[in-house]
Amino acid sequence: MKFKELKLSKQIMNAIEKIGYEEATPIQELAIPAIMENKDVIGLAQTGTGKTAAFALPIIDKLIRTSKPDKKIKFLIISPTRELAVQIRDNILNYIEETEFKCSVILGGVNQESQIRVLKNGIDILVATPGRLVDLIKQKKADLSNVETIVLDEADTMLDMGFIKDVKFIISQTKEKRQTLLFSATMPKEIKELAANIMNNPITIKTKTEEITADKIIEEVYFVDTKNKTNLLIELISNKEKPSILIFTRTKHGANKLAEELSEFDIKTSVIHGNKTQSNRVKALSDFKTGKTRIMIATDIAARGIDITDLGLVINYNIPEKPEIYVHRIGRTARAGKSGKSISLCSSCEQKDLKDIEKLIKHNIAVIEHKYKMVEQEQKPKQKSRTVNANKKIVKPLKDKPKSYSSNKRNNYSNKRNNDKRGFSTTKFKNYNRRSK
Numbered sequence: 001m002k003f004k005e006l007k008l009s010k011q012i013m014n015a016i017e018k019i020g021y022e023e024a025t026p027i028q029e030l031a032i033p034a035i036m037e038n039k040d041v042i043g044l045a046q047t048g049t050g051k052t053a054a055f056a057l058p059i060i061d062k063l064i065r066t067s068k069p070d071k072k073i074k075f076l077i078i079s080p081t082r083e084l085a086v087q088i089r090d091n092i093l094n095y096i097e098e099t100e101f102k103c104s105v106i107l108g109g110v111n112q113e114s115q116i117r118v119l120k121n122g123i124d125i126l127v128a129t130p131g132r133l134v135d136l137i138k139q140k141k142a143d144l145s146n147v148e149t150i151v152l153d154e155a156d157t158m159l160d161m162g163f164i165k166d167v168k169f170i171i172s173q174t175k176e177k178r179q180t181l182l183f184s185a186t187m188p189k190e191i192k193e194l195a196a197n198i199m200n201n202p203i204t205i206k207t208k209t210e211e212i213t214a215d216k217i218i219e220e221v222y223f224v225d226t227k228n229k230t231n232l233l234i235e236l237i238s239n240k241e242k243p244s245i246l247i248f249t250r251t252k253h254g255a256n257k258l259a260e261e262l263s264e265f266d267i268k269t270s271v272i273h274g275n276k277t278q279s280n281r282v283k284a285l286s287d288f289k290t291g292k293t294r295i296m297i298a299t300d301i302a303a304r305g306i307d308i309t310d311l312g313l314v315i316n317y318n319i320p321e322k323p324e325i326y327v328h329r330i331g332r333t334a335r336a337g338k339s340g341k342s343i344s345l346c347s348s349c350e351q352k353d354l355k356d357i358e359k360l361i362k363h364n365i366a367v368i369e370h371k372y373k374m375v376e377q378e379q380k381p382k383q384k385s386r387t388v389n390a391n392k393k394i395v396k397p398l399k400d401k402p403k404s405y406s407s408n409k410r411n412n413y414s415n416k417r418n419n420d421k422r423g424f425s426t427t428k429f430k431n432y433n434r435r436s437k
Contacts, residue, residue, distance in 0.1 A: 025050040040202035071122025080157040109278035130166035228372040243312025250318035319350040323360040
């Protein structure tokens with residue numbers, strides 16, 4: 001279907017023609033008319049199929065037709081990650097270029113004073129990450145009482161990241177009679193329950209229900225021992241084609257370590273994860289998008305916030321433990337109708353996770369033979385557990401305080417530490433133990 005058949009306002013049509021949109025994607029074709037009719041919508045579609053435009057274009061159209069730019073927040077879009085929030089904001093700014101409406105983004109990791117000024121000056125469309133928005137609401141700096149439509153983008157990620165409580169609080173600050181839109185690539189049971197509680201007779205729109213990964217992605221898996229993953233990776237990324245490559249690791253430490261290992265082979269990378277400052281994350285993403293850096297290493301924080309049309313290859317250095325994350329990782333390639341490729345490096349202890357992924361995506365991933373054959377039977381690293389007391393409060397394990405010892409054991413321990421140049425003297429250790437009680 002052509003966009004002109006959707007009967008969007010002239011300002012929007014001018015904006016999307018300038019961007020180069022002509023044909024609406026299936027999710028856009030189905031969702032836009034329903035949203036324009038003010039229905040609550042659950043939109044399920046593959047990553048990279050245009051979900052942002054599917055909800056942004058019709059809500060902007062409603063603004064143009066029914067509202068004046070009075071700088072009161074009327075449309076609120078909640079995003080799980082900073083990168084995705086910025087990406088949505090940038091798209092909306094393109095769509096509203098010929099209007100007087102204002103759009104801005106609220107996110108964590110930066111000083112909130114500038115965001116408070118933006119809210120005070122007034123905006124019509126707000127894109128926000130949950131944590132920072134909750135903070136500003138509780139400080140009475142953000143007023144959501146005029147919100148007419150709320151969008152939950154990538155709701156399953158908000159569940160994974162523990163944001164559902166914040167999302168429920170944010171929704172409670174909006175009008176009872178409002179339009180609620182929920183978009184995602186997957187729909188776990190918990191999100192269905194959330195939708196039932198916050199939406200009014202929603203219609204569910206699904207596209208490509210049999211295949212939840214894009215059909216233009218070539219998927220491959222290499223079985224390899226953990227100790228040989230980096231060697232295999234170097235061979236894979238040193239090909240003649242040299243596409244832009246996004247490599248996913250499971251942990252922040254793993255991302256930093258892999259970057260250091262690759263740098264020893266003069267392979268330049270950028271790294272993005274939750275411990276990086278917002279300015280560093282923005283720079284890393286900008287360098288990657290502009291081609292200044294060809295390879296970026298990321299944790300799953302980036303799985304929903306990178307929209308690069310020509311990203312040729314996604315590599316899962318670690319297999320994700322949750323199969324839905326795999327869908328979003330590889331969805332960074334083969335966007336906007338382009339083709340792409342994903343490669344997963346799977347050790348013996350990750351094979352169960354791989355089977356769970358194949359069960360979700362409903363097909364087997366092609367196994368590729370190579371010289372670093374898997375021979376070891378590895379044990380999965382144990383996760384640090386958290387205990388819960390009777391009041392269901394999370395109790396974190398102590399990290400820095402020394403254990404409680406009897407006097408004899410304490411003296412033996414301190415004597416032993418005296419033999420270690422990094423340890424405390426007996427006196428210092430006793431003082432330290434006394435202070436920490």
